[in-house]
Amino acid sequence: MKKLLAAVVAAVVLLLAVVLGRTVASTSLQPQVEPVAVEVDVDAAAAHLAEAIRIPTVSNPEQHDPERFKAFNAWLTLAYPQVHASLQREVINDLSLLYTWTGADPSLPPVLLVAHSDVVPVEPGTEAGWTHPPYAGVVADGAVWGRGSVDDKAAVIAIMEAVDALIAQGFAPRRTVLIAVGHDEEIGGTQGAARVAEHLAAQGVHAAWALDEGMVITMGIIPGLAGPGALIGISERGSITVEISAEDEGGHSSMPPEHTAVGRVARAIARMEADPFPAALDGPAAQTFDWLGPEMPFGNKLAFANRWLLGGVITGQLTKKTTTNATVRTTQAATMFAGGPKENVLPQRAWARVNLRLHPRDSSASAIERVRTVIDDPEVTVALYTGTINSEPSPVSSTDGPGFLTLTRTIREVVPEAVVAPGLVVGATDARHYTAVADDVYRFNPLRFTAETREQLHGTDEHMPLENLEEYVAFFMQLMRNA
Ligand SMILES: [Zn+2]
Numbered sequence: 076m077k078k079l080l081a082a083v084v085a086a087v088v089l090l091l092a093v094v095l096g097r098t099v100a101s102t103s104l105q106p107q108v109e110p111v112a113v114e115v116d117v118d119a120a121a122a123h124l125a126e127a128i129r130i131p132t133v134s135n136p137e138q139h140d141p142e143r144f145k146a147f148n149a150w151l152t153l154a155y156p157q158v159h160a161s162l163q164r165e166v167i168n169d170l171s172l173l174y175t176w177t178g179a180d181p182s183l184p185p186v187l188l189v190a191h192s193d194v195v196p197v198e199p200g201t202e203a204g205w206t207h208p209p210y211a212g213v214v215a216d217g218a219v220w221g222r223g224s225v226d227d228k229a230a231v232i233a234i235m236e237a238v239d240a241l242i243a244q245g246f247a248p249r250r251t252v253l254i255a256v257g258h259d260e261e262i263g264g265t266q267g268a269a270r271v272a273e274h275l276a277a278q279g280v281h282a283a284w285a286l287d288e289g290m291v292i293t294m295g296i297i298p299g300l301a302g303p304g305a306l307i308g309i310s311e312r313g314s315i316t317v318e319i320s321a322e323d324e325g326g327h328s329s330m331p332p333e334h335t336a337v338g339r340v341a342r343a344i345a346r347m348e349a350d351p352f353p354a355a356l357d358g359p360a361a362q363t364f365d366w367l368g369p370e371m372p373f374g375n376k377l378a379f380a381n382r383w384l385l386g387g388v389i390t391g392q393l394t395k396k397t398t399t400n401a402t403v404r405t406t407q408a409a410t411m412f413a414g415g416p417k418e419n420v421l422p423q424r425a426w427a428r429v430n431l432r433l434h435p436r437d438s439s440a441s442a443i444e445r446v447r448t449v450i451d452d453p454e455v456t457v458a459l460y461t462g463t464i465n466s467e468p469s470p471v472s473s474t475d476g477p478g479f480l481t482l483t484r485t486i487r488e489v490v491p492e493a494v495v496a497p498g499l500v501v502g503a504t505d506a507r508h509y510t511a512v513a514d515d516v517y518r519f520n521p522l523r524f525t526a527e528t529r530e531q532l533h534g535t536d537e538h539m540p541l542e543n544l545e546e547y548v549a550f551f552m553q554l555m556r557n558a
Pocket residue numbers: 191226227260288
């Protein structure tokens with residue numbers, strides 16, 4: 076008995092030693108750099124952003140007026156004459172733009188900065204809720220107000236301001252800087268970013284790295300992280316829609332079989348919801364905590380440094396919130412359901428559509444196969460629905476390559492109080508279209524993102540604080556210097 080007790084005590088002591096040892100050994104991964112003061116003409120940037128908002132380049136399938144995009148592109152030419160005199164500008168598929176700022180050393184692969192000029196519509200009936208009308212482009216109360224002031228005209232304008240300021244300083248880039256402005260990101264990017272990428276591939280252009288929107292500087296959103304957290308997306312989830320259907324002979328509802336087609340499809344969906352895709356803390360989400368863990372208080376630091384022991388507990392916590400759940404698994408959302416034409420007619424066919432967002436560890440083929448297994452009903456058909464845009468998860472970009480190093484360094488120089496970390500983008504951006512023409516693709520804008528920002532993006536009262544706009548311009552200036 077004594078021997079057993081001694082063995083247990085020894086095991087516990089050893090375990091504690093390992094846990095504490097790993098906690099102490101988890102040292103900061105933050106690049107140590109000196110803050111850099113970058114001078115920015117924020118009033119000029121704000122005035123330009125306000126003008127950009129006044130051209131309502133709304134993008135949705137029913138309302139994509141090409142003339143507005145042509146007007147926006149023409150306005151850019153007038154607003155930034157110096158940029159247009161120094162850079163080569165190509166119009167891709169009539170409405171998207173590709174700029175080339177040729178570098179001093181042609182042997183170096185270029186870098187590619189990506190943004191989009193289209194904005195989501197203002198939901199009908201919500202205009203009155205805006206502090207300033209959504210397309211008035213008002214600068215007031217220390218911010219620029221309007222649809223697109225953040226997503227993503229802030230990036231378009233900040234990149235232009237940055238190039239303009241650098242030219243004025245006599246700066247010439249070492250490597251070529253490419254700037255792509257897509258016109259249909261909000262509806263899939265197939266006519267904009269995808270065509271720009273095709274054009275680059277056809278010219279044999281391959282970038283060292285590309286940067287698009289996708290992740291932000293979180294402000295008080297990550298539990299355990301006191302200061303701002305700059306997350307750089309190194310991959311984004313794929314998106315596919317599967318159609319789940321059942322067929323039946325039909326007939327009158329007075330003499331029904333045990334299951335109708337509607338019942339079969341409903342049971343299939345219920346089985347899927349009862350058995351979600353497995354969750355695990357690996358890949359980009361795990362890397363997030365490798366980087367953030369050492370910056371956190373002791374308890375969090377201990378947990379993240381000991382994922383070998385506590386990984387299950389952490390993952391369990393992450394799955395409790397929809398926002399973090401999406402980073403650790405493929406999610407499934409049944410969004411559409413249709414059956415028979417009349418209440419007293421047995422449906423000959425019923426179908427449902429389920430939107431799957433694919434974690435990088437899954438593929439469309441493996442996900443569909445799992446859905447079939449979970450539904451476990453030979454009478455139910457599971458097929459990829461091809462009437463929408465389907466995409467595989469993006470490859471995971473490197474966290475020790477030149478692009479990531481340049482980005483983390485630049486962020487820490489311009490926003491010194493922020494800690495940096497890689498992450499997984501749960502939605503979709505234009506970035507995925509560029510994975511074939513760049514070694515690495517990153518997703519980050521220096522947007523200071525609060526719980527409030529979340530509601531304003533694609534919602535009411537979208538606005539960009541001037542201090543944040545200043546950081547945007549400073550970030551892109553310093554990024555091009557560091558590239
Ligand atoms: Zn966007």
